[in-house]
Amino acid sequence: MTEVASNVVYEVLGPRAQDLDQPIIDYIINVLADEDFDFGYEGEGAFDAIGELLVDSGCVTDFSECHSVCGRLSEKFGKHGLIKIKPAVRSLATPFRMNEGMDEEKAPKKKPEPVDGPLLTERDKIKLERRKRKDERQREVQYQIHLAEMEAAKAGMPVVSVNHDNSAEGSTIRDIHMENFNVSIGGRELIVDCTVTLSFGRHYGLVGRNGTGKTTFLRYMAMHAIEGIPKNCQILHVEQEVVGDDTSALQCVLNSDVERAHLLEEEARILKKQRDSEMDAEGKDPNGINDDGIAQKLEVIYKRLEFIDAYSAESRAASILAGLSFTPEMQKKPTRAFSGGWRMRIALARALFIEPDLLLLDEPTNHLDLHAVLWLEAYLTKWPKTFIVVSHAREFLNTVVTDILYLQGQKLTAFKGDYDTFERTRAELLKNQQKAFESNERSREHMQSFIDKFRYNAKRASLVQSRIKALERLGHVDEVVNDPDYKFDFPTPDDRPGPPIISFSDASFGYPGGPLLFRNLNFGIDLDSRVAMVGPNGIGKSTILKLISGELQPSSGTVFRSAKVRIAVFSQHHVDGLDLTSNPLLYMMRCFPGVPEQKLRGHLGSFGVTGNLALQPMYTLSGGQKSRVAFAKITFKKPHIILLDEPSNHLDLDAVEALIQGLVLFQGGVLMVSHDEHLISGSVDQLWAVSDGKVTPFSGTFHDYKKKLQS
Numbered sequence: 001m002t003e004v005a006s007n008v009v010y011e012v013l014g015p016r017a018q019d020l021d022q023p024i025i026d027y028i029i030n031v032l033a034d035e036d037f038d039f040g041y042e043g044e045g046a047f048d049a050i051g052e053l054l055v056d057s058g059c060v061t062d063f064s065e066c067h068s069v070c071g072r073l074s075e076k077f078g079k080h081g082l083i084k085i086k087p088a089v090r091s092l093a094t095p096f097r098m099n100e101g102m103d104e105e106k107a108p109k110k111k112p113e114p115v116d117g118p119l120l121t122e123r124d125k126i127k128l129e130r131r132k133r134k135d136e137r138q139r140e141v142q143y144q145i146h147l148a149e150m151e152a153a154k155a156g157m158p159v160v161s162v163n164h165d166n167s168a169e170g171s172t173i174r175d176i177h178m179e180n181f182n183v184s185i186g187g188r189e190l191i192v193d194c195t196v197t198l199s200f201g202r203h204y205g206l207v208g209r210n211g212t213g214k215t216t217f218l219r220y221m222a223m224h225a226i227e228g229i230p231k232n233c234q235i236l237h238v239e240q241e242v243v244g245d246d247t248s249a250l251q252c253v254l255n256s257d258v259e260r261a262h263l264l265e266e267e268a269r270i271l272k273k274q275r276d277s278e279m280d281a282e283g284k285d286p287n288g289i290n291d292d293g294i295a296q297k298l299e300v301i302y303k304r305l306e307f308i309d310a311y312s313a314e315s316r317a318a319s320i321l322a323g324l325s326f327t328p329e330m331q332k333k334p335t336r337a338f339s340g341g342w343r344m345r346i347a348l349a350r351a352l353f354i355e356p357d358l359l360l361l362d363e364p365t366n367h368l369d370l371h372a373v374l375w376l377e378a379y380l381t382k383w384p385k386t387f388i389v390v391s392h393a394r395e396f397l398n399t400v401v402t403d404i405l406y407l408q409g410q411k412l413t414a415f416k417g418d419y420d421t422f423e424r425t426r427a428e429l430l431k432n433q434q435k436a437f438e439s440n441e442r443s444r445e446h447m448q449s450f451i452d453k454f455r456y457n458a459k460r461a462s463l464v465q466s467r468i469k470a471l472e473r474l475g476h477v478d479e480v481v482n483d484p485d486y487k488f489d490f491p492t493p494d495d496r497p498g499p500p501i502i503s504f505s506d507a508s509f510g511y512p513g514g515p516l517l518f519r520n521l522n523f524g525i526d527l528d529s530r531v532a533m534v535g536p537n538g539i540g541k542s543t544i545l546k547l548i549s550g551e552l553q554p555s556s557g558t559v560f561r562s563a564k565v566r567i568a569v570f571s572q573h574h575v576d577g578l579d580l581t582s583n584p585l586l587y588m589m590r591c592f593p594g595v596p597e598q599k600l601r602g603h604l605g606s607f608g609v610t611g612n613l614a615l616q617p618m619y620t621l622s623g624g625q626k627s628r629v630a631f632a633k634i635t636f637k638k639p640h641i642i643l644l645d646e647p648s649n650h651l652d653l654d655a656v657e658a659l660i661q662g663l664v665l666f667q668g669g670v671l672m673v674s675h676d677e678h679l680i681s682g683s684v685d686q687l688w689a690v691s692d693g694k695v696t697p698f699s700g701t702f703h704d705y706k707k708k709l710q711s
């Protein structure tokens, strides 16, 4: 059997086989020839088993070619009778319906589709059920342990507050030199043996693919868990939103100046004491009170308050909050009245107010509207100290950073300049490395062939010896290993419902008890629409998406939705709402019961959730990895219209590129809410501006819109 299998593998791979080392080919043949190997639907089992290997080894150029090679392998193996018929093949009597389960939350709970196969006995069923429950309990326990660990880590974090001593003497913290450090999580090494110096006053952009370890690295630094970080260096990692309580947003920011708060409290206490003693003295001799001590104390407090610039603190805090789009009324509201996104902004405002020695920002623009992003860009550009910002927004990085820290292959490398400069420098370096590698290989082969040829020739013994030495001296140059390309594959719907698809006729909407957000909206969306909606936070963009998808109904007027149209919605809510105790594959299996596992794996794979990642507990996934799972889920049923609310949040720059390509190739309508200039200009052809309860087409590019806002 292995011989026939070997012939089939060579036949299908053809000249590609030349790119594979013999042990790899042998491995592939052995895996596929195993009589228990499951090729799955259209070879997806083969894709799962050897797909990454084929791509990584350069045998196929990308995952799409890989899919077709695996499909052909499966077909040929079948033709040669090498595939054992699996009893679990789905029955044709239970066809797969494309419009089912579009929205997990709303779809009625379906019974798993029946499958042909050996019938389980009652005892087996009970056993299976018991094992399932046990697995679920174990996953839940692991998640709870993880939460407890996170809480403990948070509790161990040094408290960071405004440090006036530093500003008085000029900061004592200058450059930070971290040498030979490692970063790991859950037994997985993310950074190995790296040395990095952060020069004082430089602004670093930390970039790298989703899941490489950027957030974990920032956490390590915030916990001072890397050697070389001075103990007294104040590091603030803006990761958690502020606690929701009765403190106003403004006060919450001001409270981070602990010394000021303490001095003001002391002042109030002394003044009260003074008032009380004046009252006691009423009717007695008023000049009898000995208030010299009180006056002296107050003088000390006032001097210090003046020294630490306490009287301007309120206006500074207010102006930061205003920059992040908090109106004066909002600044007075208690923090518990704000949503998570807004509380995150308060956390950002507090960090900017504190001005720590080293500020660590993790994707700060994700929570902001364009106004606030532009304000933050201007603020950070003038930042007097060091910061590191993780961001996947190219324009933002180009504006605010002076250096790039690039995390790839467990190594952290520093580059001078903005993101565009980094891209150019890196491309140049890779080109040179490849050239050096090829020339090194040529010299090596040349010397080796001379040595092999004359090894037993006594006359040339000394020459051979010198070649052997030269070969030993010849340095090693690493071959360029490119990150695997990934694609965002939005499947083409099998049908194309005729117009009208979605149309708003005099539709008005306001939340119950609230003001009218929109009045008499009239517009339509069809399968050719490519639109981006822009407008400030809270203006109602997400509400429009909900009116389109049918999650909300207009207060008056109508929103028509073709009965045949399938709409998919992607939002942060879908990413945050993933079941954290599950894993990507289990999650997909629950959303689409009865669909073969291989098919779900293949679909997750088309969004870069491959191999082990598909089986990793969801709570361990990075932001970008979770986004990909959400993308895979919403597109599985081949929607006609895709509604996207800030889709590029968390996605790395290559993934945004893949998202753009995916959307360009998608054969349906797209409506997105975004302020990612690169994404908008690459994937849509119309801008709609939302303001004053209206949605109006904007004649101009996103760049023009940005200019208009700035003016």
Ligand SMILES: Nc1ncnc2c1ncn2[C@@H]1O[C@H](COP(=O)(O)OP(=O)(O)OP(=O)(O)O)[C@@H](O)[C@H]1O
Residues within 6 Å of the ligand: 185, 186, 187, 188, 190, 208, 209, 210, 211, 212, 213, 214, 215, 216, 217, 616, 620, 621, 622, 623, 624, 625, 650, 652
């Ligand atoms: N307990 C764990 N076991 C195994 N792997 C883990 C565990 N926890 C996290 N990981 C993995 O460690 C990696 C680091 O995640 P991290 O959030 O630091 O990445 P990131 O570079 O910030 O990603 P993103 O750009 O998507 O935000 C991820 O690939 C994640 O899947």
Ligand SMILES: Nc1ncnc2c1ncn2[C@@H]1O[C@H](COP(=O)(O)OP(=O)(O)OP(=O)(O)O)[C@@H](O)[C@H]1O
Residues within 6 Å of the ligand: 369, 511, 512, 514, 517, 535, 536, 537, 538, 539, 540, 541, 542, 543, 544
């Ligand atoms: N369920 C709700 N009940 C009451 N008011 C709501 C509800 N959801 C949103 N709102 C309010 O309606 C307004 C519009 O909200 P929406 O989320 O649509 O705005 P947006 O433009 O998408 O904002 P963002 O950019 O922050 O997502 C906001 O003032 C918001 O506070």
